[in-house]
Amino acid sequence: MNRREFLRLSLSTAGSALLANSCSPSLKTPSGNRDGKQLNIYSWPDYIHPEAIPEFEKRYGIKVVYDTVSSNEALIAKFQAGGADYDIVVPSNYAVSKLRELGCLRPIEHDRLKNFGNLMPRFQNSRFDPGCQYSIPYTFGTTGIAYNTAASRKAAFVPTDWDAFWNEHFAGRMTLLEDPREVIGLALKRQGHSYNTQDQKLIQAACADLKTQKPLTMCYTSDQAIIYLTSGDSWLSLTFSGDAQQASRANNNIKYVIPTSGTSMWLDNLCIPKNAPHPEYAHLWLDYMLEPQVSAALSNYTYYASPNAKAMPLIKQNLIEDQYLYPSDSILDRCEEIQDIGQAIFIYDRLWTELKCT
Amino acid sequence: MLVPLVIIVVFSFGYRDELGKFVPGASFANYLRFINGPYLLCLWRSLSLSFSTTLFCLVLGFPVAMWMAFALPKERQNFFMVLLTIPLSISFLLRLYAWITILRPTGLATFLLQSVGVSNPPSLLYNQGAVLLGMVYNYLPYMILPLYAALEKLDRRFIEAGYDLGATPWRTFFQVVVPLSLRGIVAGVILVFIPSLGDYVTPDLLGGAKYMYIGSLIQNQYLSVRDWAFGSAVSTVLLIIVSAGVWFYIKYGERTTVSHS
Numbered sequence: 001m002n003r004r005e006f007l008r009l010s011l012s013t014a015g016s017a018l019l020a021n022s023c024s025p026s027l028k029t030p031s032g033n034r035d036g037k038q039l040n041i042y043s044w045p046d047y048i049h050p051e052a053i054p055e056f057e058k059r060y061g062i063k064v065v066y067d068t069v070s071s072n073e074a075l076i077a078k079f080q081a082g083g084a085d086y087d088i089v090v091p092s093n094y095a096v097s098k099l100r101e102l103g104c105l106r107p108i109e110h111d112r113l114k115n116f117g118n119l120m121p122r123f124q125n126s127r128f129d130p131g132c133q134y135s136i137p138y139t140f141g142t143t144g145i146a147y148n149t150a151a152s153r154k155a156a157f158v159p160t161d162w163d164a165f166w167n168e169h170f171a172g173r174m175t176l177l178e179d180p181r182e183v184i185g186l187a188l189k190r191q192g193h194s195y196n197t198q199d200q201k202l203i204q205a206a207c208a209d210l211k212t213q214k215p216l217t218m219c220y221t222s223d224q225a226i227i228y229l230t231s232g233d234s235w236l237s238l239t240f241s242g243d244a245q246q247a248s249r250a251n252n253n254i255k256y257v258i259p260t261s262g263t264s265m266w267l268d269n270l271c272i273p274k275n276a277p278h279p280e281y282a283h284l285w286l287d288y289m290l291e292p293q294v295s296a297a298l299s300n301y302t303y304y305a306s307p308n309a310k311a312m313p314l315i316k317q318n319l320i321e322d323q324y325l326y327p328s329d330s331i332l333d334r335c336e337e338i339q340d341i342g343q344a345i346f347i348y349d350r351l352w353t354e355l356k357c358t
Numbered sequence: 359m360l361v362p363l364v365i366i367v368v369f370s371f372g373y374r375d376e377l378g379k380f381v382p383g384a385s386f387a388n389y390l391r392f393i394n395g396p397y398l399l400c401l402w403r404s405l406s407l408s409f410s411t412t413l414f415c416l417v418l419g420f421p422v423a424m425w426m427a428f429a430l431p432k433e434r435q436n437f438f439m440v441l442l443t444i445p446l447s448i449s450f451l452l453r454l455y456a457w458i459t460i461l462r463p464t465g466l467a468t469f470l471l472q473s474v475g476v477s478n479p480p481s482l483l484y485n486q487g488a489v490l491l492g493m494v495y496n497y498l499p500y501m502i503l504p505l506y507a508a509l510e511k512l513d514r515r516f517i518e519a520g521y522d523l524g525a526t527p528w529r530t531f532f533q534v535v536v537p538l539s540l541r542g543i544v545a546g547v548i549l550v551f552i553p554s555l556g557d558y559v560t561p562d563l564l565g566g567a568k569y570m571y572i573g574s575l576i577q578n579q580y581l582s583v584r585d586w587a588f589g590s591a592v593s594t595v596l597l598i599i600v601s602a603g604v605w606f607y608i609k610y611g612e613r614t615t616v617s618h619s
Contacts, residue, residue: 071581071582073581073582073583073584074581076378076584077580077581077584080378080379080380080584098377098378101377102377102378102379172463172481173463178562178567180582214568217566217568218463218481218483218484218566219483219484219565219566219567219568220566220567220568221566221567224458228462231462231464232464233462233463233464233465342376343376345583346583346585349578349579349582349583349585350395350396353395353396353397353400353570353575353578354395354396356400356567356568356569356570356574357396357397357399357400357403357569357570358396358399
């Protein structure tokens with residue numbers, strides 16, 4: 001295990017420790033002192049270049065406190081408990097629209113952002129937040145299949161589509177994400193349906209398929225996949241593009257594919273909560289994150305794709321050339337965003353619980 | 359102490375609106391949903407896991423507590439107490455991750471099995487056995503400590519009297535030692551059973567989240583579905599079961615203690 005994975009493990013542990021301590025989404029406020037110039041960030045573990053915070057602190061004389069969140073749902077729950085006291089949060093696309101509907105976000109003051117134009121045009125006008133009124137794109141990626149090429153050679157089977165998760169050769173060595181929308185979604189996509197299906201019959205059929213798949217699964221996990229791929233415990237994992245890339249840097253045998261049936265793609269965004277204590281610092285942070293060097297460093301470090309056009313020349317060539325990290329339009333056409341589906345979430349939840357209970 | 363409990367009970371009669379906000383109400387819909395869904399199976403699984411955990415802790419913990427109280431000299435007893443509590447000072451999560459490192463397919467345990475000639479070792483992690491192992495490992499100290507406290511105070515002359523009256527060691531154990539340490543047993547059982555019922559981290563980490571236990575169900579309702587009302591209803595059901603169990607257990611325990619002293 002190298003330092004980077006250890007860092008990730010310890011961070012995710014710290015993240016879950018936070019979650020365990022605050023089963024009722026607690027009213028925990030950011031750590032650190034409350035007076036003086038301070039910016040409180042609530043983001044994902046290991047989702048920033050290590051030099052980015054010290055550099056910002058030096059330049060503006062503002063102390064940065066970085067707390068970690070484990071899921072979009074936990075983030076939303078925190079807002080609903082009324083306990084969020086952060087200046088910057090990093091929700092994914094569907095969580096942005098949700099937070100916005102709940103009235104939790106503060107409009108972005110675009111005249112304070114001189115670097116906004118650096119973003120690629122298609123990211124300046126996303127479907128969930130036209131005109132980036134409430135959110136600034138941070139990184140994007142896909143959810144796909146990471147597999148171990150040695151195991152794949154041995155089984156004489158190369159995963160190209162979701163069917164791989166039903167392949168007996170990888171029995172007991174597969175991991176899926178602990179996420180109902182992604183897992184039920186892949187079973188829906190495998191049958192040619194949308195990730196955002198609200199038709200109960202189709203969702204039921206997808207879950208019936210997943211029940212036959214369950215005995216082959218080693219575990220459902222969101223934070224261990226990268227570690228197990230690297231160590232060789234997992235031969236086939238449902239994982240995020242950047243995570244797969246990080247695993248493949250540590251273990252040459254790991255390869256990532258976007259399934260031919262298509263998959264989910266997501267965009268993580270920087271947002272300012274409505275009751276942020278320091279909105280002016282938050283805007284400084286947004287503008288700083290939009291700087292080409294800062295955005296490129298982030299992508300070079302996390303392997304997640306940058307939406308920043310000006311950052312492209314500064315990103316490592318081998319990353320840009322990877323068609324699964326920076327997918328071509330023909331691949332993107334087969335992918336879709338996971339959207340908020342309102343009350344249909346109850347169908348997913350009930351069937352997910354059923355899957356987990358049998 | 360009571361305020362959060364009251365809030366949970368009140369919440370359990372409300373519902374979740376379109377946006378996932380909690381709306382107060384006065385309906386039993388959440389309770390009906392609980393008894394009509396896959397959720398009862400989940401409750402049953404949790405109860406049986408907690409029951410087995412408690413049983414294993416008791417069976418493994420009692421000999422250790424007896425050995426500490428009866429066989430060790432006083433100063434060694436204190437040393438052993440410290441040994442027992444050392445793991446508790448390390449984060450519960452780190453201890454679970456340590457078990458993952460040992461049990462995973464490329465881990466130490468599989469390697470040892472292979473080196474003694476088991477050609478195709480079974481998978482040790484992510485099954486219900488691993489969950490039970492982790493639970494017993496986590497909660498054993500909470501069983502041993504109250505047992506030890508009870509046994510240490512036990513007047514040895516009762517045991518000698520048992521032998522003098524011709525009882526076999528087993529009979530002395532069951533008719534003298536066990537009844538006299540019943541308070542310790544009650545305390546240990548409660549200290550293990552109740553927290554293990556709500557534990558969702560151990561089943562998720564060592565069971566690979568393949569089986570849902572009541573703790574994860576509640577956590578999911580609060581944090582992923584954001585249906586606080588249903589989460590509260592499940593918590594309330596659990597609360598009633600646990601309180602009824604403890605009340606019955608203490609009442610029964612007290613009576614037995616009294617009749618023997």
